[in-house]
Ligand code: 0X9
């Protein structure tokens with residue numbers, strides 16, 4: 288018989304090493320343990336039985352789902368912690384589900400993703416540029432916000448920066464307005480375009496690509512004259528707390544940081560917290576889930592900030608694009624159910640035009656369609672609110688690169704090609720809202 292002490296020690300070790308849902312992580316140490324040796328598997332779940340087994344396994348083993356089951360594809364991507372790998376693979380084989388290892392060690396993929404410059408190189412670069420933002424690596428919130436402030440100082444004729452609210456932990460949510468309008472009357476005749484990124488903390492390519500867009504509209508404005516006909520309002524990091532958390536060791540954090548001090552199960556999924564059809568399909572009332580909708584519609588200061596700001600812009604807002612990753616999709620409402628708005632043919636046509644132009648400049652293919660039909664139903668999204676609340680016509684969620692080779696851990700060398708694609712989408716939609724009434 289095993290001595291009692293040994294049993295107790297073993298039990299404690301097992302409890303500590305138990306695979307954890309990313310939504311249940313307590314601290315950075317948990318995250319580091321979770322990522323060490325973890326793999327991302329792409330599972331082909333075709334039959335209903337296979338899907339059911341997979342669903343159960345995801346629940347029992349508390350696997351982090353990177354890419355959900357969706358109508359338009361037969362595979363799902365799951366991150367499996369090292370201690371659960373054997374069990375999960377055995378169970379998959381038992382039901383003859385084929386799977387492929389997409390990322391063989393999450394910890395290594397995290398290390399390889401974002402090469403940092405040496406401190407001297409950074410200092411030198413910052414001195415030369417007047418800010419620390421680049422398209423060569425993923426930056427902290429301070430660098431991104433610092434870039435906005437630099438642009439407002441350098442191009443005061445077309446740029447201004449405003450803090451539209453504060454996050455749960457008190458970080459500013461900054462918006463840059465880029466507009467060549469000189470007067471109120473000029474502004475009144477121009478369409479407004481709202482763009483944001485970083486609702487989901489771990490989708491780093493989103494704020495980076497929004498940074499690319501901002502650069503094109505300011506530093507490279509001479510090549511982008513279409514921009515003179517539109518007033519842009521851009522929030523690169525909607526969820527600064529979550530984003531910083533992903534830079535501080537919990538790389539795969541998705542939600543905001545609501546109730547982080549309580550320990551377990553912090554965070555609300557901001558893309559389930561908007562107040563249109565809030566709390567319906569594809570969202571959860573359990574704070575431990577990654578799709579926790581929050582305690583009420585707009586319970587979070589981050590979503591409140593966007594609601595207040597966009598509502599105040601009024602009817603001039605003709606386009607609303609929110610950038611996410613990954614999968615390469617251009618999605619239009621509705622997301623809460625497999626229904627389309629009355630003008631969906633316009634959204635589809637412009638979406639397809641955008642996809643064509645994105646492919647031309649970047650090479651990647653984007654699939655266009657109704658959000659709930661192409662992916663899955665998910666209520667409380669920013670896009671549905673923009674369409675259903677302030678009634679913005681051209682409302683899209685764009686899921687940027689890639690299609691799963693790196694998933695959320697897309698190496699920094701892809702920032703430029705992905706940013707180019709994101710900008711092509713913005714240009715296409717801008718041209719539409721300046722030519723159609
Ligand atoms: O599930 C989401 O919030 C988005 N996908 S992600 O992988 N970036 O998390 C898709 C949102 C689509 N829009 C709505 N369902 N309203």
Ligand code: ZN
Nearest residue numbers: 487490611612
């Ligand atoms: Zn997202």
